[in-house]
Amino acid sequence: MAFKRNIDRLPIIPADAKKQTAVCHYCIVGCGYHAYSWPVNKQGGTAPGENIFNTDLSKQQAPESDAWYAPSMYNIVKQDGQDVHIVIKPDKACEVNSGLGSIRGARMAELSFSQARQTQQQRLTDPMVWRYGSMVPTSWDDALDLVAQVTATIVKAKGEDALFVSAFDHGGAGGGYENTWGTGKLYFGAMKIKNIRIHNRPAYNSEVHSTRDMGVGELNNCYEDAELADTIVAIGCNSLETQTNYYLNHWVPNLRGTSLDKKQAQLPGEPHAKGRIIFIDPRRTVTINAAEAEAGKENVLHLAVNSGTDLALLNAIFTYVVEKGWVDKDFIAASTKDFDKAVKANKTSIEDAAKLTGVPAEDIIKAATWIAAPKEGKRRRAMFAYEKGIIWGNDNYRTIASIVNLALATGNVGREGGGAVRMGGHQEGYSRPADGHVGKPAAYVDKLLIEGKGGVHHIWGCDHYKTTLNAMEFKRVYKKRTDIVKDAMNSVPYGDRPAMVKAIVDAINAGGLFAVDMDIVPTQIGQACHVWLPAATSGEMNLTSMNGERRMRITERYMDPPGQSMPDCLIAARIANHMERVLRAMGDAKYADQFKGFDWKTEEDAFMDGYHANEKGGKFVTYERLKAMGTNGFQEPATDFKDGKIIGTKRLFADGKFGTKDGKAIFFEAQWRGLQAPGKDEQKRKFKYLINNGRANQVWQSAYLDVESDLVMDRWPYPFIEMNPEDMAAISVKQGDLVEVWNDAGSTQAMAYPTPTARKGETFMLFGYPTGVEGNVVNAGTNELVIPNYKQTWGNIRKISDAPAGVKHLSFKSQEYKA
Amino acid sequence: MKRCPNLVDTGRRQFLRGTGLAAAGLATAAAIPHEAKAASTLARVSYPANRLGNVSELKLNEPVDVSYPDADAPGVLIKLGQRVEGGAGPDGDIVGFSTVCPHKGFPMNYNAGDRTLNCPGHYSRFDVEKGGQQVWGQATQNLPQYVLRVDAKGDIYAEGLDELLYGRLNNVLA
Numbered sequence: 001m002a003f004k005r006n007i008d009r010l011p012i013i014p015a016d017a018k019k020q021t022a023v024c025h026y027c028i029v030g031c032g033y034h035a036y037s038w039p040v041n042k043q044g045g046t047a048p049g050e051n052i053f054n055t056d057l058s059k060q061q062a063p064e065s066d067a068w069y070a071p072s073m074y075n076i077v078k079q080d081g082q083d084v085h086i087v088i089k090p091d092k093a094c095e096v097n098s099g100l101g102s103i104r105g106a107r108m109a110e111l112s113f114s115q116a117r118q119t120q121q122q123r124l125t126d127p128m129v130w131r132y133g134s135m136v137p138t139s140w141d142d143a144l145d146l147v148a149q150v151t152a153t154i155v156k157a158k159g160e161d162a163l164f165v166s167a168f169d170h171g172g173a174g175g176g177y178e179n180t181w182g183t184g185k186l187y188f189g190a191m192k193i194k195n196i197r198i199h200n201r202p203a204y205n206s207e208v209h210s211t212r213d214m215g216v217g218e219l220n221n222c223y224e225d226a227e228l229a230d231t232i233v234a235i236g237c238n239s240l241e242t243q244t245n246y247y248l249n250h251w252v253p254n255l256r257g258t259s260l261d262k263k264q265a266q267l268p269g270e271p272h273a274k275g276r277i278i279f280i281d282p283r284r285t286v287t288i289n290a291a292e293a294e295a296g297k298e299n300v301l302h303l304a305v306n307s308g309t310d311l312a313l314l315n316a317i318f319t320y321v322v323e324k325g326w327v328d329k330d331f332i333a334a335s336t337k338d339f340d341k342a343v344k345a346n347k348t349s350i351e352d353a354a355k356l357t358g359v360p361a362e363d364i365i366k367a368a369t370w371i372a373a374p375k376e377g378k379r380r381r382a383m384f385a386y387e388k389g390i391i392w393g394n395d396n397y398r399t400i401a402s403i404v405n406l407a408l409a410t411g412n413v414g415r416e417g418g419g420a421v422r423m424g425g426h427q428e429g430y431s432r433p434a435d436g437h438v439g440k441p442a443a444y445v446d447k448l449l450i451e452g453k454g455g456v457h458h459i460w461g462c463d464h465y466k467t468t469l470n471a472m473e474f475k476r477v478y479k480k481r482t483d484i485v486k487d488a489m490n491s492v493p494y495g496d497r498p499a500m501v502k503a504i505v506d507a508i509n510a511g512g513l514f515a516v517d518m519d520i521v522p523t524q525i526g527q528a529c530h531v532w533l534p535a536a537t538s539g540e541m542n543l544t545s546m547n548g549e550r551r552m553r554i555t556e557r558y559m560d561p562p563g564q565s566m567p568d569c570l571i572a573a574r575i576a577n578h579m580e581r582v583l584r585a586m587g588d589a590k591y592a593d594q595f596k597g598f599d600w601k602t603e604e605d606a607f608m609d610g611y612h613a614n615e616k617g618g619k620f621v622t623y624e625r626l627k628a629m630g631t632n633g634f635q636e637p638a639t640d641f642k643d644g645k646i647i648g649t650k651r652l653f654a655d656g657k658f659g660t661k662d663g664k665a666i667f668f669e670a671q672w673r674g675l676q677a678p679g680k681d682e683q684k685r686k687f688k689y690l691i692n693n694g695r696a697n698q699v700w701q702s703a704y705l706d707v708e709s710d711l712v713m714d715r716w717p718y719p720f721i722e723m724n725p726e727d728m729a730a731i732s733v734k735q736g737d738l739v740e741v742w743n744d745a746g747s748t749q750a751m752a753y754p755t756p757t758a759r760k761g762e763t764f765m766l767f768g769y770p771t772g773v774e775g776n777v778v779n780a781g782t783n784e785l786v787i788p789n790y791k792q793t794w795g796n797i798r799k800i801s802d803a804p805a806g807v808k809h810l811s812f813k814s815q816e817y818k819a
Numbered sequence: 820m821k822r823c824p825n826l827v828d829t830g831r832r833q834f835l836r837g838t839g840l841a842a843a844g845l846a847t848a849a850a851i852p853h854e855a856k857a858a859s860t861l862a863r864v865s866y867p868a869n870r871l872g873n874v875s876e877l878k879l880n881e882p883v884d885v886s887y888p889d890a891d892a893p894g895v896l897i898k899l900g901q902r903v904e905g906g907a908g909p910d911g912d913i914v915g916f917s918t919v920c921p922h923k924g925f926p927m928n929y930n931a932g933d934r935t936l937n938c939p940g941h942y943s944r945f946d947v948e949k950g951g952q953q954v955w956g957q958a959t960q961n962l963p964q965y966v967l968r969v970d971a972k973g974d975i976y977a978e979g980l981d982e983l984l985y986g987r988l989n990n991v992l993a
Contacts, residue, residue: 001904002952002961004981008864009989046993058993060891061986063924063940068986070921072959100923100941106959240942244957248941286955290942697955711959715952809904815955817942818930 001809003714007071011085013052014044020556021630022088023545024105025172025538026700028424029246030547031105032094032631035539035558040076040083040116064099066092072107072711076116077559083116086559088539094631096223096547102244104700111705112539113562122521122708124534125563130486131494135532140564140574143531147458147516148578149501152586154455154508155191164445164454165196166462168568171429171545173520173537174199174461174701175568178544178603181610182569183460184432186576190595192437195445195454199462200425202446202469203786204438207391208422210401215658215665216408219428221383221419222549222635222650226250227259228267228417229383231370235280235310235403236389236791237423240287241697243387246423246548247287251277255295267416270378274299278367280314281389282307283692283722283764284757289816301367307690307762308394308680308792309357312672314402315346316353317368321409326372328379328411335656335665336408342667346405356672372410381417382410387424388694392790394677396783398670405667413665414653421548426701429545431610431618441785446470450477455508457515460568461535465524466702467768469788471775472746482528484512489530504530518571521704524770535568536561541603542623543567544611546636550649553633554626569606573598620646677781677789679744687743687794689727693767693774694791696720702768717806719766719774721750721797724758735812736803741765741777743795748776751803753812763797864991866966866979871896871915874908874973882929885915887965887977888991892984893918894965895929895936896975897947905950907967907975915965915977916951917984922958924985936962 017038024031036052038044044051046058053067061068069089077086088109092099113120127143128135154162167183168175187193196204208218226232227250239247253259257274264272276299277291284302291300305313321327322343332339354361371382384407390399404413404420412418446468448454465475488507492499504514515529520537540561546552561567566574580595600606604623612618617638625646626633634648641647658665675681698712706712721739733739733752741748749772750765758764767774767790777795782788871885882895894917902911918927918936925940929947935954937944943956951962966979980990 002946002950004950004961004964005983006981007983008866008980008991010983012988046989057988060992061924063986065924065986068924068988070959071983101957101959103922103953103957103959106957110959248957286942293939293942697957711961809949809952811946811949811952811954813933813935813944813946813954815944817944817955818933818935818937819928819939 003710005071010069010071010074012044012046012050012057013087014038014042015050015052015054017044017052019052020558021553021627022108022539022555022558023172023427023553023631024108025427025543025555026104027243028427028548029096029243030172030427030545030551030553031097031101031245032091032553033088033101033105033108034091034631035556036087036089037079037084037558040085043085066099070106072110073101075109075112075114075119077112077114079559081560086112091631096249096551096631097245098249100245100249103698104244107709107711108539111709112559120705120708123562124520124522124532124565126534127564128532129494130489130530133490143533144574144578145497145582146500147531147575148582149497150504150514151456151458152579152582153501153505154514156586156588156591158455160191161194162455163191163193163195164449164457165193165460166445166457166464167196167198167460168462169198169430169432170425171427174426176429176538176543176545177431177611178541178606179568180429181431182572182606185598185610186572188433188435188437190576190579194438195443195448196438197445200467201786201788202444202782203442204435205440205442205785205787207396207787208400209785210397210668211404211420212659213666214401214404214668215660216404216413216420217652217659218422219424219548219550220413220652221421223250225383225417225419225651227254228263228381229254229275230273230375230380230417231382232275232277233280233371233382233384234277234287235384235386236391236393237385237387238281238285238287238694239385239423240290241285242425242695243423243548244697252290252294255291255299271376276370277301278303278370280305280310282690282759282762286697286815286817293817293819301363301370303357303359303363303367304759306356306358307692308675310390310393311395311399311402311670312348312353312356313359313364314399314406315348315670315672316350316364317371318402318406318409319343319347320350320365320368321372321406324368324372326368326374327409331411331656332409335658336667337664338667339409342405342669345669345671346402348672371406379411381415382407382412383418384412384420385423387422389791391422392788394675394680394789394792395673396787396789397785401668401670405670408665408667414651414656424548427545427547431615444782444786446474447780449481449513450474452481452511454513457513458518459515459525459529460518461520463523463525463702463704466770466773466775468775469778469782469790470745470780471773471778473780478513478525479528481511481513482515482530484510485514485530488512518568520565523704533571534563534565535571536565540565541567543603544607544626550636551633552621552626552636553629553631554623556627567603569603570600573600573606675792677783677792679779679781680789680792683743683779683794684792687796688761689795689797690762691741691774691777691793691795692762692764692791693793694764696766699766699769703770707770715810716766716769717771718749718751719769719772720753722753722755722758722764723797724760724762725754725756727760727763728752728754731797731799733797733799734803736807736810738800738804739797740800741795741797743777743793745779746776748772748774749800751807756814757816864989866991868968868976868978870974871977872975874913874969874975877913880931880934887915888980891992893926897929899934899948903948905964908969913967913969913975914947915967916945916947917963917980919985920958921960921962921982921985922956
């Protein structure tokens with residue numbers, strides 16, 4: 001049977017409950033929520049005066065009611081050591097989500113740490129160290145001393161390049177301005193760490209480098225633009241599942257035609273109709289199905305490209321639009337350069353593109369027409385959205401450039417109903433000292449680790465074991481190297497610190513690696529580490545971030561962090577304090593002095609030292625002001641503080657000035673050059689199935705919290721692999737059977753999910769899942785800037801076993817909504 | 820001397836009860852302001868047993884509109900023609916579900932083709948052959964299913980629910 005909670009009533013929020021601002025800490029959309037809390041021995045009542053909604057709760061509430069919350073939105077947590085009831089529910093007044101909660105965000109309360117209700121008991125509560133053959137609790141001072149002693153010894157002996165770092169650099173639960181600053185000041189301020197990487201890729205680089213080099217920052221529009229566009233072009237993004245409420249609350253109204261009033265009011269003097277949408281994706285997604293349900297099939301165009309050929313398609317559309325003269329000549333002349341160069345270099349005929357991409361020529365022309373054919377003499381407004389299908393796809397740098405070329409040519413940057421924007425994964429929240437010393441291309445950190453480089457590894461909220469490429473080889477070597485240190489640690493008494501440090505350093509010199517893991521939960525890579533430092537997450541600390549339209553909000557601290565855990569920024573500060581002390585004791589006062597400036601007591605200290613003092617417009621932003629701005633916040637950058645409000649920026653580049661020295665956006669040459677990453681062509685020739693991969697609606701990120709969600713693990717005990725039923729029959733695989741996916745890079749497992757809309761020979765597997773890591777079969781090849789190419793993976797598939805017992809209750813029906 | 824801990828505990832409890840009673844007596848005598856009487860409630864909601872129909876009225880894969888546990892809570896009874904977990908009746912194939920989407924409360928449609936309930940609000944869909952498992956969607960719970968009982972006459976009674984219904988913080992309104 002499907003998982004059921006058997007909850008038949010919930011405590012009612014009393015009228016005098018505490019109400020705090022919260023922003024969902026999962027995806028980039030950053031839906032507005034409120035956290036309501038009240039003492040555990042109190043409750044509200046059904047009479048209007050007895051509850052926060054001032055509503056008669058003895059009656060059935062209507063659809064979209066503000067006066068209802070699901071069991072997943074409720075928990076009992078601690079505030080200042082006392083148990084309190086908490087309800088975390090979406091905010092109707094937030095412009096981002098208008099009260100919508102997704103299957104991920106609306107479970108924030110249930111996925112909070114609760115001793116009373118035994119949720120998220122996996123959370124780390126104490127610093128843990130490798131001692132007597134297992135990970136056991138210790139004090140902060142003991143753990144930090146060990147980390148600092150080993151780290152200081154190694155960086156002094158071998159230089160800072162021997163300290164490897166993996167660190168979050170986003171927002172929400174993936175960082176936030178406080179925590180990126182804390183870690184940034186440690187590794188880029190006090191030290192100049194070069195061998196550093198980010199949570200989802202093996203180097204410290206931009207996922208969208210070309211758009212930045214062109215002067216067009218990647219989050220340049222606002223969510224309202226999706227309501228105003230004539231045509232939305234969704235390239236390699238599955239937004240219903242990965243930016244759910246952006247899609248539901250801002251794309252769907254346009255597709256339904258319910259944003260027509262807004263179009264007419266804001267954009268008078270031009271014809272308006274309900275929106276059209278073009279999808280460029282080898283796979284038919286639920287997003288496409290939903291668009292057809294809303295807009296009608298006649299207004300939805302799915303260009304099902306051959307995997308990895310987006311660049312050729314985009315160049316063909318660009319060429320066609322230019323040849324037709326459907327370009328914004330005034331804008332190109334006033335605000336850009338190198339247009340002619342790009343036209344010449346990127347010239348691609350419709351026929352050639354059709355052949356390469358597998359998309360019929362008439363559909364390519366139709367797409368160009370929908371994007372740029374003037375509407376009664378007026379410029380058509382098109383919004384270009386892209387995400388991991390492109391970012392983790394073939395030839396990242398050039399393909400993103402080709403999208404921006406098309407947007408610039410048609411005058412769709414900085415204008416209403418336009419934008420050339422990534423959709424995003426996490427929220428953003430980056431504030432760090434300059435990173436120029438890292439270099440370009442940046443170091444391929446995972447490759448260096450496999451080659452035996454580095455002596456100490458600090459890991460912040462990253463789990464390479466689940467979310468890297470060439471993962472099987474990485475895990476094999478990483479375990480071997482960290483085991484050398486574990487064995488050495490087992491050879492001396494833990495309490496003899498000098499002997500312990502010497503044993504570890506000797507082991508490092510013998511090829512070992514000392515690994516320190518800062519996280520909120522025990523991770524898979526954590527199993528190889530020697531020290532775990534427990535971190536607090538959003539809501540357990542005050543945390544600031546911005547969403548995909550640069551909307552900055554604060555999530556207030558609404559509960560205590562588990563046990564002794566601390567905000568990451570304060571962990572970084574305490575590491576710095578101990579480094580200073582240890583280096584001074586070693587007699588290196590000059591080096592020790594570099595670790596000054598970490599006397600923060602609270603996350604707000606880190607915020608003021610970082611974002612407030614350093615970021616553009618940061619001087620207008622304080623915690624107090626952000627709290628007053630609530631779930632709507634303001635859009636970065638801030639330009640003023642007036643009448644009690646922070647004034648923001650709705651769209652970037654609205655004045656036609658771009659982020660280059662002369663203010664002109666640059667068109668880029670971006671010729672098609674086949675499968676660009678090393679090893680991909682060969683893999684494609686050698687193996688039978690495309691192993692496309694990505695996210696599932698129910699799961700947040702690598703399921704680091706969802707592994708303790710009964711709802712999610714009941715639905716996906718194993719990662720699914722969507723397969724065409726004929727492909728399944730050919731290898732005698734039935735629904736739910738466990739299969740092995742294997743190739744020249746490695747092997748992994750998945751559960752077969754029959755999918756009639758999947759093209760033969762093309763599968764789609766859930767990425768980054770703990771019970772079957774797709775990265776095991778992604779080869780080590782990257783682009784020239786060390787961006788991984790997860791999407792273009794080919795492998796063979798064979799049956800492992802019939803569906804295990806834990807799978808038999810599952811539905812394997814189509815995930816597409818049917819009216 | 821080894822003592823029996825159970826006996827010790829029993830003794831302690833008796834002792835405490837004794838002093839408690841004595842203290843209560845004293846309190847009454849001193850006329851301390853009266854204590855509020857605790858309201859007596861049960862741990863779970865008491866569901867009515869409502870007759871929703873008769874087996875003879877059900878046709879294969881044709882949903883019958885019902886409501887449970889009251890008129891404001893629409894649902895369906897469906898005869899599936901094959902035994903399913905949670906199915907009632909002689910063939911174990913009769914199921915009952917709320918038809919209010921647990922995401923945002925929109926009324927759902929039954930798709931007889933693949934036996935799912937579908938929400939036009941945000942495209943969530945639930946499998947009536949798999950205990951209301953959300954096949955895909957934005958609800959944070961699977962679909963509330965009726966606990967059904969079929970008596971000797973073939974009358975179908977609903978006697979409970981296994982999830983919270985949308986739009987009410989207590990499945991039985993009061």
